Amino acid sequence: MRSGRRDEWSDDFEEYTPNQVESILEFCEVEVVGDTHTHFLAYCPFHGNTDSPAMAVDKTKGLWTCFNPSCMEAGTLSDLLRVRKKQNPFQAQRTIIKYANVHSTPFADRLAEAMKKEPEFVAFPQDVLDKMKADFPGSVGEDYMLSRGFEYDTLDFFDVGYSAKKNMVIVPMHDPKGMPIGLIGRTPSHRAEDKRFKNSKNLPKSKTAWNFHRAKTHGDTVIVCEASYDAMRIHQAGYPNVVALLGGHVTSFHLAQIARTFSKVIIMTDFDKKIYRPNCRMCKYETCRGHRPGRDLGRSIVKGLPNVKIMWASYDSTCVYPHNAKDAGDMTDEEIRHCLRNAISNLEYSQWDIEKNLPEVVAS
Numbered sequence: 001m002r003s004g005r006r007d008e009w010s011d012d013f014e015e016y017t018p019n020q021v022e023s024i025l026e027f028c029e030v031e032v033v034g035d036t037h038t039h040f041l042a043y044c045p046f047h048g049n050t051d052s053p054a055m056a057v058d059k060t061k062g063l064w065t066c067f068n069p070s071c072m073e074a075g076t077l078s079d080l081l082r083v084r085k086k087q088n089p090f091q092a093q094r095t096i097i098k099y100a101n102v103h104s105t106p107f108a109d110r111l112a113e114a115m116k117k118e119p120e121f122v123a124f125p126q127d128v129l130d131k132m133k134a135d136f137p138g139s140v141g142e143d144y145m146l147s148r149g150f151e152y153d154t155l156d157f158f159d160v161g162y163s164a165k166k167n168m169v170i171v172p173m174h175d176p177k178g179m180p181i182g183l184i185g186r187t188p189s190h191r192a193e194d195k196r197f198k199n200s201k202n203l204p205k206s207k208t209a210w211n212f213h214r215a216k217t218h219g220d221t222v223i224v225c226e227a228s229y230d231a232m233r234i235h236q237a238g239y240p241n242v243v244a245l246l247g248g249h250v251t252s253f254h255l256a257q258i259a260r261t262f263s264k265v266i267i268m269t270d271f272d273k274k275i276y277r278p279n280c281r282m283c284k285y286e287t288c289r290g291h292r293p294g295r296d297l298g299r300s301i302v303k304g305l306p307n308v309k310i311m312w313a314s315y316d317s318t319c320v321y322p323h324n325a326k327d328a329g330d331m332t333d334e335e336i337r338h339c340l341r342n343a344i345s346n347l348e349y350s351q352w353d354i355e356k357n358l359p360e361v362v363a364s
């Protein structure tokens with residue numbers, strides 16, 4: 001592995017096509033598993049990344065970086081070819097030119113094809129989950145979940161548990177057939193400085209959506225949110241056809257599972273404040289244009305599912321969610337129901353200017 005970041009980022013202004021960039025990644029054996037409007041998301045080949053994709057690659061600049069703090073590799077397409085294929089600068093440039101006019105199958109179509117063979121999952125011990133569920137009643141975890149508006153029936157339905165050793169509320173995760181494959185943990189505290197998350201080792205959250213095994217039994221419409229707690233609240237409001245992506249990004253596996261199971265998607269991702277990041281890598285180290293991660297995630301879902309009807313949950317024509325709520329967890333059950341009943345088409349949502357007129361925050 002190379003050491004340190006490359007300074008050549010700021011000197012590379014050549015424009016490529018997304019197909020060209022993606023083809024070079026494939027040639028370099030870098031596995032793309034998702035995308036946003038501006039970047040491909042891939043497993044980083046420099047630190048054994050196999051769970052949640054850590055590498056982002058700009059679709060038109062070809063600039064790439066790994067966001068894992070222990071890796072932090074970055075560079076240009078030429079750098080990638082030099083390292084992965086041992087090419088000198090002249091050979092790298094020839095390879096880049098070779099792929100200039102490539103016409104590949106659309107991203108989502110190729111990913112769906114790859115998903116014809118189901119990914120393999122490893123069972124998580126059921127007795128461990130049973131023990132944590134038995135320890136949940138009377139714990140600080142139960143008090144915390146009740147304070148967040150969850151009802152006893154909801155907590156029991158999702159087999160919510162508590163780990164006294166870790167002091168964490170535990171929610172199981174299952175594969176598409178309902179086999180337990182891991183758990184999601186969160187500290188039972190409302191204080192931001194005390195909030196911590198810890199999943200079981202190698203939780204395959206990029207290979208399936210949380211609650212998919214239940215949602216697929218409730219018709220051809222699915223509601224997509226980001227967190228398991230949000231999905232549980234949406235379920236509690238009367239909509240069991242809900243999944244959570246758990247990582248703020250959509251992968252090939254998510255897209256393929258949704259496309260072949262549902263004909264309609266209602267997006268209920270977070271409505272974050274716009275964040276401006278100093279030295280923003282996603283904006284190529286130029287002045288940050290600002291990002292609302294939850295909304296960007298929704299648009300990636302739209303792009304990845306061209307043959308699926310897309311709707312966006314909305315409260316009314318003046319706001320996405322009521323009283324500046326960020327997600328379903330900040331709303332009452334009735335407010336959640338109202339947003340879903342009032343969902344608007346993707347065309348109508350794309351014409352809104354509402355995102356331009358809401359509070360913004362500068363990331364530290």
